[in-house]
Amino acid sequence: MAKIKASRNGTKKDVIAKKAAALFRKKGFAASSMRELGESLGIEAPSLYNHIGSKSEILQIICFKVANDFNIHLAQVENKGESALNKLGEIIRFHINIMIHSFDEVFVANHEWKQLQEPFLSNFLIQRKTYENSLISIVSEGIKKGDLKNVHPYVAVLTILSAVRGIESWHRNKKNISATELEKGMIIHLLKGLTK
Amino acid sequence: MAKIKASRNGTKKDVIAKKAAALFRKKGFAASSMRELGESLGIEAPSLYNHIGSKSEILQIICFKVANDFNIHLAQVENKGESALNKLGEIIRFHINIMIHSFDEVFVANHEWKQLQEPFLSNFLIQRKTYENSLISIVSEGIKKGDLKNVHPYVAVLTILSAVRGIESWHRNKKNISATELEKGMIIHLLKGLTK
DNA sequence: ACAAAAAACTATTATCCGTTAGTTTTGCAG
C-alpha cells in the first residue's frame, strides 16, 4: 500500500540498499529473506522487483559502493604528497569515519562479499588486493625515506587494516568512549606503539 | 556406503565438526546445506543425524570449542605473574598460533556466532566480553605499574584483538611470509609502533 | 481532470532446506 518514498536521500534503489544493509548486517546475507526486507520497507517482497533485479544485485550495490568510496579517498591521499606517516594517519582516520556514518554498508562489504556471484566476486577481490598493495607501497616508500621503522610492509598494512576493521565491534560500546577518543587512541597505538 | 571413520583424531562427531568448519568457513553457515556437508564426508545428509542432533548443534560445537581454548590459555597466562608486556606478547602469539592450526574453527567462531541460537548466543557473547575485560585488566595493570604508555585500555585491547583476528586474511598469502615472521612483525608493531 | 507510467498488490511456481521415518547394510563381539 505505502509506496517507497524516493526521498532526498536518493533513488528508491538507494533506499532499498540502505535498509538491506541494515538487515544483512544484523542477520547475514544468506539468512535474510526478501520477505523480511520488504517488511522493513513496508511493502510486499515481490514489489521489490519493481526496483531491483535480484537479491544478489542488492549485495553488489552495497559492496561496490563501499569499495568505490575507499578507492576515491585513497587516490586523493596519494596525490597529496604528504609523508608516509601523515598518509597512513589520514587513511586510518578515513576508515574510522566511514565506519561511523556508513556502518552497515562497510560491515556488509567486509563480511558478506563471499556471497557475491561471479564476475563480481573476482572484481571485488581484485579491488581489495589493489587497495592493499597501494598501502604497502606507502609503507615501503616511508621506510626507504627513513620516516618509518624497517618493518615488513605487508605485516604493517595487515595490522593496520585489521585494526581499523575491528572498529566494527566498538560500535556496540558507543557510550563508553567517543569517536574522537577512539580515533586518537588507535592512531597513536598503531603508529607509535604501546611501550613507554 | 562408506562409514565415517572414528579415527584417532576423535569421535565421529569431531570428524563432522572438522569438515563442517571447513565448509562453513568457505560458504558461511547459512549458505551451507546439510546435503553439502554430507557430500564432503562421503555420506548422505540424513546419515548425519545418526551423529548430531541438528545443523545448529554443529555450529555450537565449533564456537564453544574455540572459546574454551582461548579461556584456558588466558587463565594460564594470568597465573604466570609476568609483566603486562610479556602477557600481551604471549596472548598475541597464542592467537597467531591457534589461527594457524585451527584456522577454519577460529574463522567460523569469529564470523558465524551470530547464527547461534539462544541460550548459546548469549552465553558465547558473555564469554567474549569476559575475555575482553580480562585483557583490559592486564593493560590497566601495566599502565598503573608504569610498564605501558598511558593509553586508553579499551582502545588498546580493541586494536590488539582486531589486529590478530586479521591474520585470517594472511592465511591466503602464506607463501609470501612465514608464520614466525608475521608473529614477530605484528608483535613489534602492536607493542612498539611504526614510528622510527 | 485524465491518461500514462510507476509501483504496489495477489496468486503461484519450482526449488531447496532441515529433518523424520522406516529400512537395509556394515562391522564388531561372542
Add this chain to the structure above:
DNA sequence: CTGCAAAACTAACGGATAATAGTTTTTTGT
C-alpha cells in the same frame, strides 16, 4: 558363524525461498 548395535541408505514431508505473471492501485505530467 551368528547376532546385535551402529550407521548407512531411500523416500518423503512441511515449510521457506527467490522469483514470475498478471492485475490493481497510486502517482505524475500535461
